[in-house]
């Protein structure tokens with residue numbers, strides 16, 4: 364065996380190359396920090412969270428550093444305590460910190476000034492990352508959620524025309540599916556989360572994709588099952604950072620990938636068939652409109668699952684947590700019922716003008732969005748070296764540098780639970796707070812985003828949630844949580860959004876039945 368082929372030589376060369384690369388990367392980063400006149404935020408170093416590496420003494424050992432953090436993170440996710448885990452770290456690191464895990468560096472923050480910079484003042488300097496795009500490819504594809512720049516703006520304009528308002532026909536569609544949902548809710552032992560999720564799926568498929576899935580009237584839920592599998596895998600891949608990008612959903616769940624592909628295909632085929640007929644140019648739903656605007660088959664397939672996720676998941680989570688809280692707080696439900704009886708009565712369906720008068724129900728929704736933010740976290744990547752206003756210096760109030768390509772994760776759930784921002788009983792669900800309280804700044808309450816990338820469906824979502832709660836009050840005398848429901852305060856299941864960790868078993872008694 365020659366010198367150049369001996370294992371010791373090869374290992375030696377590899378180690379020297381890794382070392383040289385690390386030194387180069389380290390020197391480069393120091394230069395860039397110097398030109399931005401700011402350093403990285405505190406770096407999370409150990410299990411105790413208390414120790415920090417001052418940025419200046421940073422040792423170039425990215426590859427293995429952070430293994431302990433990765434292990435802790437997965438333990439927290441398994442116990443549905445990822446949110447607690449990040450919140451504790453953020454509190455111990457002045458609300459902005461750097462995590463180094465398996466070769467990935469990410470900045471995490473729940474500082475309102477940083478969130479303002481990301482969503483508004485430095486909006487064009489940050490983007491949705493290519494890594495996220497790859498990880499969520501089978502769910503979100505190349506549609507609006509993955510787009511950036513001019514392409515995103517054009518797509519958002521197309522969506523806005525359909526999603527930013529409520530049409531008269533939306534009332535009829537919503538009511539029809541709500542009646543199916545109420546039949547299931549009236550049965551003891553059913554899971555409120557499951558019913559609300561099916562309700563939202565049926566409504567959104569009908570309104571935006573032209574045909575309802577009618578999952579409430581079927582025992583088979585293959586689409587929801589496949590989507591849940593892919594969302595779980597994507598969330599897992601996301602936690603693995605760069606390593607996760609190289610995994611492939613099809614290796615882990617080939618059947619779910621195939622099912623979703625076929626499902627998108629079926630929707631696209633029907634939509635092209637509808638819009639292709641010269642006599643009837645399809646319906647006025649979003650999907651048909653996208654085809655009329657020239658979108659190709661692959662765009663339509665991507666749009667189907669994006670629309671379903673955007674239109675269903677956050678509303679489901681909010682409505683389900685709202686339902687859970689109402690079932691635990693009978694005095695809240697009593698006040699909601701009184702409001703509906705006063706402004707609408709029991710004999711007719713709510714109109715848009717009626718919904719505007721339901722100020723207490725609006726508070727119930729606002730409080731649910733505060734206490735149980737349905738997205739929980741969000742992410743962006745700078746497309747050039749930038750500074751964010753907070754997180755540096757001894758008190759965390761000086762700017763920090765975030766280099767191009769670094770993942771920035773911002774915590775919305777933890778932002779809305781910050782004790783130090785002056786919110787009384789911050790961890791208590793209390794709709795009445797909204798009678799006298801409002802956030803100091805709009806950047807302390809961010810359920811729908813602010814800035815250019817604000818939720819396009821905000822008005823539609825509020826309509827759906829208000830209508831559902833008003834109809835619940837008209838239909839059911841009482842909604843009471845059953846003892847078999849496990850407590851789920853602060854627990855969240857990470858599946859792209861922050862879903863409920865456990866089913867909600869409640870007894871819903873119809874008016875006049877008892």
Ligand code: HEM
Pocket residue numbers: 507508519522526673674675677678681737738741810811812815816817818819820821823824
């Ligand atoms: C409680 C319910 C909802 C909440 C809290 C919510 C929240 C959000 C948030 C925070 C974003 C920004 C995502 C990002 O920055 O990556 C977003 C985007 C979006 N939402 Fe919603 N959403 C809700 C319901 C809906 C509904 C019902 C629809 C459809 C009718 C919808 C359509 C969209 C769309 C299309 C986007 C993409 C906007 C873009 O990237 O420009 N949302 N939503």
